[in-house]
Amino acid sequence: ATLRYEDKYYARHPGVNPIALARCAINLARFHRATAGGSTITMQVARLRFHLHTRTVPGKLEQILRALELERHYSKNEILEAYLNLAPYGRNIEGIGAASQIYFDKPAAQLSGPESVALSIIPQSPGRRALFTERDNRSVNLAQSNWYDRARVDTDLEFSPREFHPRMQTERKFLAPHFVEQVLESSQRQGEIITTVDLEKQQAIERRVADYVAINRHRGMENAAALLVDTRTMDVLAQVGSADFYRTDINGQVDGTRSARSPGSTLKPFVYALALEQGLIHPLSILADAPRSFGEYNPENFDREFLGPIRACDALARSRNVPAVELASHLAHPTLYEFLKNAAVPLPKPESFYGLALPLGGAEVSMQDLVRLYAALANDGELRPLRRTVNDPLAKSRRVLSPEAAFLTLEMLGNVPRPEMNCSDGSHSAPVYWKTGTSHGFRDAWSIAVFDHYVLAVWVGNFDGRANPAFVGRTAAAPLLFQIIDSLRSSWPEPNSPHLPPPGANLKRVEFCALSGDLPNAFCTYSVEGWFIPGVSAIKTCDVHREILVDVATGLRVPIDDGTRHLRREVYEFWPGEFLTLFDQAGVPRRMPPPFLPDNGSELASRAGQKPVIVSPNKKEIVLASVKTIPLRAKADGDVRKIFWFAGKQFVGKAAPN
Known part of the structure; x- marks a missing residue:
C-alpha cells in the first residue's frame, strides 16, 4: 500500500x-x-x-x-x-x-x-x-x-x-512507565523487546499504591513506590516508581525504585546473616539490648528503651538497634560494608565514613538494590541481577552468603509479627518473611518481604525529602505491603510451599536452654528447639543455671562441703552484671544466688563461672586524642561484686561490674 x-x-x-x-x-x-x-x-x-x-x-x-x-x-x-x-x-x-x-x-x-x-x-x-x-x-x-x-x-x-472513527491519543495509556523508561535506557536490542513485566500485577499494584496514597494524604503521604520480583528468575514483574507518573506536583516521573535513599533498618538482616556465617551467634543466642558506647557513637533504640537479655531472633524481629550495632562491631571479613560492596551496592564513601551507623541506615541505597539483597536470602545466598527482558539469558549467580546463613536469616524474619489489619481471606496463616525500615529524621518508610517465590518492596515518603513523623516503616509502609501481598495471594490457586533448609545444608536442630540460649546442662528446667550450624555457630553448654551449696540454717552460700554444716543443693541463675542491672530496671525478678557465708573459706574455691569480659573500650577501637576520658566497662558473673582494672601491670582502679 x-x-x-x-x-x-x-x-x-x-x-x-x-x-x-x-x-x-x-x-x-x-x-x-x-x-x-x-x-x-x-x-x-x-x-x-x-x-x-x-x-x-x-x-x-x-x-x-x-x-x-x-x-x-x-x-x-x-x-x-x-x-x-x-x-x-x-x-x-x-x-x-x-x-x-x-x-x-x-x-x-x-x-x-x-x-x-x-x-x-x-x-x-x-x-x-x-x-x-x-x-x-x-x-x-x-x-x-x-x-x-x-x-x-x-x-x-x-x-x-x-x-474510521476518531481514536483519541489519551485512550492509549503509557503502561508501566517507569519500567519502560528503564528498559529503553538500558537495552541495546533493536526491534521488538519482550519484557518481563506482568501487566495484570503491574496495574493491580499501581491501583493499590495510588489508592493507599489518596487515603493517607491527610497524614502527609504524597508518594509511594513498589517493586515486585520473581526470585526464581529475578524477573521484574511490577515496577511502580511513584503514586502517579503524570502528576508533576509530586514529581511523579521520578522513579522511587531507582532513587538512593536511607534504608533505615532494612540492612539489619544482613548483619545477622554475616554474624551467623562467621559463627558469632545462632538464632537463639542471647544478646544484650543495653546502653552501649562505641567510641563517640551511642546508638539508641527507636523506642528509647532497653530490653536487656534478648534472643538474636527476637532482636532482629523487634528491630533492636543496639544489638545490631554490637554485632556489626564484631564482624570481620566481610564487614557489612565489604558485603555490600561485594554485592555491587554503590557506596561512594570509604568504610570509615559510614562507621557503625551503616546497619541503621547510615548510607543511601536504592529499592532495586535492596530487592536484590533480599532475593539472595530467598535463593540460598546466591545474588543475581534483576531481569527486565525475556530476550536476556538468566544471569549467572554469585554467592554472597552461605546457604545456612541465608536460610536462618529468613527464618528469623518469619518471626516478625505483621501489623494489625483486617483480613477476610485467611492469608494471615501463609508465611511472610519481612522487615521494616525508618530513616533517620522520618523521611522514608520501608517494608520488604519475601513470600512464596517473590520479593516485594514498598517505600512511602516524599521525593523532596520533607520529614514527617508518620513515615514509620511499620505503620506507614507495612500496611501497603500486606495489602499488595494479600491481593496477589488471593488470585493464586497453588498452596504456599513451606520454607525448608536447602538440600545438603550443614544445619542441625537441637534443644537449647530456654533462658540462656546455650545447650542445656543438667540443671536447666526448660528447653526449646532451634537451629545451629555445626562447626560454625557459637554454641556452648549453659552456665547460667548452676547448682550451689546452701547452708540450711542461714540460707547463705557455702563454697565447699567441709562436713561441719547441714547443707542442701539448689540451682540458681548466674547472669552477667549488666543483665542484672537491666532486670532490676525492668522489674523482672531472677533467681539469684545468695551471698557467701562470712568466714567460710575463700569464694574462689567455688569459682566456676565466666571470666570477666571487657566491653569498653572495644577491641581495635580508635579513640580521638581530644577525648579526655575513656569509659572502662566489663561484664562478669552476677555474684561478682568488684572488678579490678590494670593497664599492663599498673593498677588503675576498682569498680562494680557494668
Missing part, C-alpha cells in the same frame, strides 16, 4: 525518478522553488535520516545525491524498512510499528488491507491525516477514496475502504 501511494516505480528507479525530477525542474524554473511530488521513497529516507531542508534548490540537490548514495550501499528492502521506521504518522508518532499500535492496537505485521491503506496515506500529510479527530478522519477517507480509484485501474481489489 505504501509503495502504490508513495512510489509505484520504487523497484525500477536508481533512487530518483527521472520523470518526477523533470516535473520538479519545470516547477523550479516557473516558481523558483522545489515543490512536492518528486520525491521517491529513497529520497524521503535521505530527508528524514539526514534532516535535510528540501524546499530549497541546494536542499533538493543534496537530497538527490544522498538518495543515490543510499541506493549504492543498501538494498531496496533495507531502504523501504528504514522509511517505514522513520516516516511520520501524525502528532509525535514515528514509524509504522508505533502507528499500528496506536491506531489499531496491533503489530504492523497483523494489519489488514484497509488498515495498511489507511496508514500508507498519512506520511504525505501527517498534520492533517492523523486519526484523532473527525476532520482528520474525513481527510483520510477522501485520500483513501482517491487511492482506491487509482488502484482499481491496475488490479482487482478484494477489500473496500475502511470507515
